[in-house]
Amino acid sequence: MYLNTLAGRSYNDYMQYPVFPWVLADYHSQTLNLTNPRTFRDLSKPMGAQTLERKRKFLQRYNEVEKSEGDLLARCHYCTHYSSAIIVASYLVRMEPFTQTFCSLQGGGFDVADRMFHSVKNTWDSASRENMSDVRELIPEFFYLPEFLTNSNNFEFGSMQDGTVMGDIQLPPWADGDPHKFINLHRQALESDYVSAHLHHWIDLIFGYKQHGSAAVEAVNTFHPYFYGDKMDLNSISDPLIKSTILGFVSNFGQIPKQLFTKHHPSRNVQGKNASGKESALVLHSSGLLPPLLSSLQNLKMSPVTLKESPKGPIGHIVHTEKSILAVERNKVLIPPLWNKTFCWGFDDFSCCFANYGSDKNMTVFECMADWGKCLCAVCPTPTTVITSGTSSVVCVWEISLLKDKVNALTLKKTLYGHTQAVTCLATSVTYSMIVSGSDDKTCIIWDLNQLTYISQLPTHGASLSAVAVSDSMGDIASCAGSYLHLWTINGQPLASINTTGSLEGEIICCCFTEVMDWDTRSVIVTGGTDGIVRLWKMEYAKAPDQVVGSRPQKDTTEILDNKGNKGRKHLVLCRELDISIALNGKPSKNNPAVTALAVSRNSSKLLVGDDWGKIHCWSIDG
Structure with a gap:
């Protein structure tokens, strides 16, 4: 291109x-x-x-x-x-x-x-x-x-x-x-x-x-x-x-393109190294090699993560930068691209505030959100944009104004109407200019991030939405309702669906994508829920349900129908379950803390898991 x-x-x-x-x-x-x-x-x-x-x-x-x-x-x-x-x-x-x-x-x-x-x-x-x-x-x-x-x-x-x-x-x-x-x-x-x-x-x-x-x-x-x-x-x-x-x-x-080269164009280097001689994630993917996390899912080992600034409650957001791991508790999100500021909500007076990461000093409080009821979720896709929603069922897009690196104004830019009950989860993709909102009304709505307009609504789910995610490499959408994980295309067409726990008990709290290149079918979707177990899923093509091999029968995976009533050919297959109790004690436990946040490192070598006890663990080959 x-x-x-x-x-x-x-x-x-x-x-x-x-x-x-x-x-x-x-x-x-x-x-x-x-x-x-x-x-x-x-x-x-x-x-x-x-x-x-x-x-x-x-x-x-x-x-x-x-x-x-x-x-x-x-x-x-x-x-x-x-x-x-x-x-x-x-x-x-x-x-x-x-x-x-x-x-x-x-x-x-x-x-x-x-x-x-x-x-x-x-x-x-x-x-x-x-x-x-x-x-x-x-x-x-x-x-x-x-x-x-x-x-x-x-x-x-x-x-x-x-x-x-x-x-x-x-x-x-x-x-x-x-x-x-x-x-x-x-x-x-x-x-x-x-x-x-x-x-x-x-x-x-x-x-x-x-x-x-x-x-x-x-x-x-x-x-x-x-x-x-x-x-x-x-x-x-x-x-x-x-x-x-x-x-x-x-x-x-038609017309011939403008001539760009007058000499032989060099061939692409496919040896797996860039100009500096170091292997990069892009080169690894393009040469058919997978990052360590995805190539050896069965060999992942757990290790605790010590943070410079420890969250004071259940983990709400994790960011893996090139130099360190950052995390904040629930009702807070880190603001890109420096991740040195946080947006906070959930106060009794329905106000919100901006603060420096790891410190309550230099807080800037705003009361403009109070008109829109209790805030239940928020995302910051860009340094100057905050998107919030909650009990009002209205998705609010706010513009952040900065003065000398300090937030001095929070202005309502647009209100997006579509849900009929409280909005419980939000996700964005700057790459695909997309906002996805999930609600207690059992619906997911896709909005245009640039135009701030309605695009489409996903078919009704079986329960209230608890988590949504968008893949920046593929544009696919993951939506979670109860114990069910649903996968959709960027245009809202169903790809696959599965009951992640094999029963109606338990609920997914968070999910994320591993960002492998979009032509690679080996990307993994990660879910975490109230049972404290992290599950890694991949999508497979199969001609019949009995061709799908997983650790449990995948009888739900073919129930998604296309617009012509044909059963889908794609199936979500369980690759691995990560249980902190088994990793620490060698046996499962019914008292695992709920998994509340997930993140994958930029080079897809580490999976970071935050829980309800305010702790973070890292799963990788090195442990």
Whole structure:
């Protein structure tokens, strides 16, 4: 995406939409083997040269056409482009506003069903082998947005020649008919070692020195001159007809990105080390290696944590910085990014205050929250924003004003109405611009953090909400009601659900995500509750419930239905239970303190657990 942005490509321009490569060539196997080079597309060649026969035909076209300036038949390999407004709209036609865009480009209606995007395999075959006028590449949504593959709006696209009604996209066999699995595996392919080692060849073709000139001719990668917008000086063309023709050509068929490189682009380093020679979390993830916490869940050992400033009650918030571990008691949150200030609530007069971490000195008290009843929960997503809610059922967004590093004003910015009973938990994601609120009315509402508007509401839960969390790497949402853990996509589609205790007793108090890269299926969801046990869960794909292996029967995991009534294929599987009593005494106890806060270190090497007794323990391989 960074190269697309530098080259002038934007989501706001259909004619210069971001372009991504086809990375796979296997759309027929039952399983996807990312260690086999034959699984992948040849990234050193453009789509017009993926087969020898196809390459020969385009070379023949190039040699047959005489170079003639101003003529639509100017000498080139391709007279169509790999990215255009109609290609983008056809890929995204199942979602608004792209549906209306596609119809407007098609003269007011849908195209013939057989010519529309209906199958990933057929589209690959067309662009790589069968259709001489089709050299299309992909768009970013193929690597992160499963929703564009389903006809959730039930548009009537018509029927194909074989009588098949066109609806959802036909996925490769290895996706098992699951858009989420397709996106996940497709993203894994993009981040695989093979693609990392060869992607620089594709960059040379699209953004680099093989974009035009003699290198492009040699690489069978030349397009009609009108596609090269940065090489065409429209101001120097006096003939209005030619000028209009060029603009129309570009509008209909696309535009070559701005050239970024004039030399070979280097290959990506996939050896697991960065420039300084040290292994980083990003490199570890991209090379297929997992952080210690996730790679050896069965070997985790517990050790107590000694804090410089010990909380005076049940732990409410834990932050693991690069240098230390910080924690505050319930009804307090630490304020980013320095984490040296706290926001406090829960006083009898419904006031709130700001204080320095570890000290009650320099407190700044505000009474403006009193108008909104008792505050039950709060989050601070940014240094200047506090979000609160409670018995009023209204989510309040406050703006913090600072003067010489001291809070001097707390101003109500927006009130968000939607719940009918007390709001009990809040979570935010700055990455995805999202607020999630859970309530005693058994609902979760998703709000836009930037626009401060309502987005959607999750289906009703079976009990009051006790905890919510948002994954900054995937955008997935975890919601906890009673002993149940539910997992949702960023758009509110159900992924999986499970009773974490195997009974109706006990309640989840807190949950969090381990932030593994979003293409990695091995990320873990952590829950802690009133029984004092920390449980680590992962999501697995399976074709039937009996294929799921866990430490207890997972009979609840297939009860989530999609919008067409089909049972979900994803299952939450228990990876490990962490019991402080077993770790300390070698046997379980019924008197464990409740787990009240959870946090994972930035490099995912440690799991921090805070309890109702005001203590913090660290689980890691080193203990």
